[in-house]
Amino acid sequence: QITLKESGPTLVKPTQTLTLTCTFSGFSLSTSGVGVGWIRQPPGKALEWLALIYWDDDKRYSPSLKSRLTITKDTSKNQVVLTMTNMDPVDTATYYCARGLPISFWFDPWGQGTLVTVSS
Amino acid sequence: NFMLTQPHSVSESPGKTVTISCTGSSGSIASNYVQWYQQRPGSAPTTVIYEDNQRPSGVPDRFSGSIDSSSNSASLTISGLKTEDEADYYCQSYDSRWVFGGGTKLTVL
Numbered sequence: 001q002i003t004l005k006e007s008g009p010t011l012v013k014p015t016q017t018l019t020l021t022c023t024f025s026g027f028s029l030s031t032s033g034v035g036v037g038w039i040r041q042p043p044g045k046a047l048e049w050l051a052l053i054y055w056d057d058d059k060r061y062s063p064s065l066k067s068r069l070t071i072t073k074d075t076s077k078n079q080v081v082l083t084m085t086n087m088d089p090v091d092t093a094t095y096y097c098a099r100g101l102p103i104s105f106w107f108d109p110w111g112q113g114t115l116v117t118v119s120s
Numbered sequence: 121n122f123m124l125t126q127p128h129s130v131s132e133s134p135g136k137t138v139t140i141s142c143t144g145s146s147g148s149i150a151s152n153y154v155q156w157y158q159q160r161p162g163s164a165p166t167t168v169i170y171e172d173n174q175r176p177s178g179v180p181d182r183f184s185g186s187i188d189s190s191s192n193s194a195s196l197t198i199s200g201l202k203t204e205d206e207a208d209y210y211c212q213s214y215d216s217r218w219v220f221g222g223g224t225k226l227t228v229l
Contacts, residue, residue: 037218039218039220046210046220046221046222046223047157047165047210047212047220047223048220049217049218049219049220052218060217062217063217096164096165103153104153104155104170104171105152105153105213105214105218106153106155106167106170106171106212107155107157107165107167107212107218108166108167108170108176109166109167110164110165110166111164112164113164
């Protein structure tokens with residue numbers, strides 16, 4: 001059974017840096033082709049892809065947010081970490097991590113998500 | 121920038137069939153696979169269709185996906201609608217980055 005779970009602060013202040021951790025089980029991030037991605041969803045709005053890291057440490061970022069994002073992995077701990085700098089209230093959203101599958105470029109399964117609120 | 125456009129909402133009665141469209145803004149939607157995710161209120165998305173028309177195990181065959189190159193669109197069709205199908209549905213594809221549609225709210229009434 002493959003599971004992913006997001007963890008991190010539920011409340012951050014404007015201008016602060018957000019650090020989220022995705023802890024997963026049931027698959028290895030050292031398996032060729034596999035990745036872990038981050039996707040967010042503001043309340044009542046659509047899904048937005050943020051970043052993805054592949055088994056070989058190849059990293060991909062959303063062009064619109066690239067300057068603010070960093071994604072890293074710790075294969076031995078089965079964890080992927082996303083940092084987002086200079087947080088703003090518009091970044092208030094549920095943040096999901098998900099396993100990224102090769103060839104077809106899709107996500108499955110997803111973590112339960114974690115709601116991050118940006119407010120002073 | 122490649123975008124996927126979905127209708128904001130659709131509604132249909134139980135037992136009927138509904139089709140949700142997902143139109144690519146440029147290029148050929150057939151160039152990369154399209155996935156469909158179901159998101160019930162308060163829950164994470166789950167996959168109902170991957171690689172244009174494949175169903176994950178556990179997804180009923182009432183769900184089907186297709187591609188229409190002439191209209192540069194993908195479609196999700198749900199037949200024999202059940203009240204439990206009421207959810208938001210998102211299409212997703214890839215164009216040097218992962219792209220999601222704006223989502224369609226399906227109401228079964």
